[in-house]
Structure formats: C-alpha cells, structure tokens
Amino acid sequence: MIDSVMFWNEPNYLSLCEFEVDHDWTIFAGMVRAASAAVAAEQPRLTRVLGGMSPIDAGFLRNMDQKRVLDYMDVVAVHGFPLDWNHWTIHEWPDKLAEIRAVTTRPLWVSEVGVSTFGAEEVQSFGLKRTAELLVGRADRIHWYSLFDLPRAWPATTRHREAEGSSYYRHFYMGLLREDGTPKLACDQFAAFTPEFGICQWFHFEDHRLDDAVRWLKDLGVTHLRTGLSWWDSYREGWEDWFDRQMDALEDFSTTVTFCFTPDHLGIQPHHTSPPRDPAMFADFCGRMIERYAPRSSMRVAAE
Secondary structure (H helix, E strand, O other): OOEEEEEEOOOOOOOOOOOOOOHHHHHHHHHHHHHHHHHHHHOOOOOOEEOOOOOHHHHHHHHHHHHOHHHHEEEEEEEEOOOEEEEEEEHHHHHHHHHHOOOOOEEEEEEEEOOHHHHOOOHHHHHHHHHHHHHHHEEEEEEOOOOOOHHHHHHOOOOHHHHHHHHHHHHHHHEEEOOOOOEEEHHHHHHHHHOOOOEEOOOOOOOOOOHHHHHHHOOOOOOOOEEEEHHHHHOOOOOHHHHHHHHHHHOOOOEEEEEEEOHHHOOOOOOOOOOOOOHOOOOOOEEEEHHOOHHHHHHHHOOO
C-alpha cells in the first residue's frame, strides 16, 4: 500500500527538471506546495517527501526552505551514485548526509543509491556491501536502485543521451538482474541487507516486467518500494487500466509513489522536464491519484 508520496524526481538535476526555464525554482516551489496540500487533503496520514536531490546540495535545500516548501514536507531525500556519476568517493557518504542534516531536522532518506555493472559485477557487489556499511543506521530509509537493468531498446531519461558517452551507458546496467532476468553477483547478496534496504524500481507504461518484479522483491525480502506514477502517462490511452494494474500488483509493499513528468502539451516547453504552465494541474493530478489509490477508508482499515 502507499505509505508515502514523493514530489518530483531529482528537481535540481537539469535532465529531469528544466530549472533554467524556472528561474530559482520559483514555479517548482509553488507547484510542490500546492501538490502537497492536495495530497494531505485526500489522505493526511501519508508521509510527504521532497523529490530526492541529485546532486546532494545543501544550498538547494536552503532555497526550498526559504520558499516554504519544507513547511509542506515530512521528509527530505538525496540520491547518490559515487561509483558511477558523482565527483566524490563512496566513503564520503556520512559527510554528505551530515551536510543535509546541518540544514534541516527532518528525517533524511536515501531514495536512490546504486552501482552499475558497466565495468564489472564485482564493482556492484563491493558497492552494495560498502553502501550498507555506510548508510544503515544513518539514513532513515534507503532505496537501492534498481532491481532490473534497463532494456537496451529503451532510452534512458537523460538530457543528451549517447553524447554523454560512458555516463549514458551506465544507466543500462544498474539492476541486480540482467535484462534477460538472470541474477547478477550482487543479487545473491542483496537479501542480507533487507528489510533495511528497499528497492527503487521505475516501471514503464505497460511494463512487461511487473509480475516478475513482484516475485523477485518478495523473494529478496524487500518491504519498502519506491516507484512512480507519471503525470505524462496519464494522458495515454488505457492509462487507468495500467495504473490500476501496477498499484494492485504492488499492494503488499510499503510503497513510496513518485509523481513527476509534465505532459508535453501542458509544459512551458513541450517536454516532460518542463515546469507546467498551470501548476495547479499537477496538484490536481496528485490529489486524484491519492483519492484513487490511497483513500482514507483503506488507510483506516490498514491501521486497524
């Protein structure tokens, strides 16, 4: 069942949030405040999480605090991939968390952390063990990214695609499972770190991997899952059937649902990273999704 809502994904990363159009994240701040209020109006028991920062930036968080966004959040979150993309070493994780805790007293989640097998599976295995040593007991919740490798026929959601060189291709090797569904070396070790470690797994529209994902997550002992419901996808034909199927399949997990991706025709620019022309429409989408998938009645039953 949904236990928490995350507003956007990596809002300080240009490939996922067009902040050059939205100077100083002013539109974003108003949009998230409104969306958080809409979620709370439908289901006040849900934990509300500010989209995970990437890069980890205390200055961005101060900006959100000054714009009163943190007044609407229960949790802040960070993402880190020091063995693949970040310009800091894996051993610096405690320092990175401390930088954020110096800015806010809110609980701190690591909502994406992972290691690719682009170079070797042994690197991912090392990274998993070292990440657990550094984060368990220091972060309030941890989501490992990800369960599946990204199929090579699907594009990774980045700004410049193949022009990014090896940085781009690392996106396709982040899973504990290969594209063909066979386990990697780290998959055999992952159950030793659950339930402290959850999983972040994005599902594409009508994703053929959904049922296999549920089986693997249960076999690995995962209890906390992070995934997304795309505002952009809600304009596809058949979106209701797909969203219903996805959320029904994930009912047994404590799920953080991430709301993001602007429909092209609603953006200031015709792109999913663009701020919307009317931020109230994003808030309306968030509220409708909570009304549909986490109504007050279901939460009361769960609590009893």
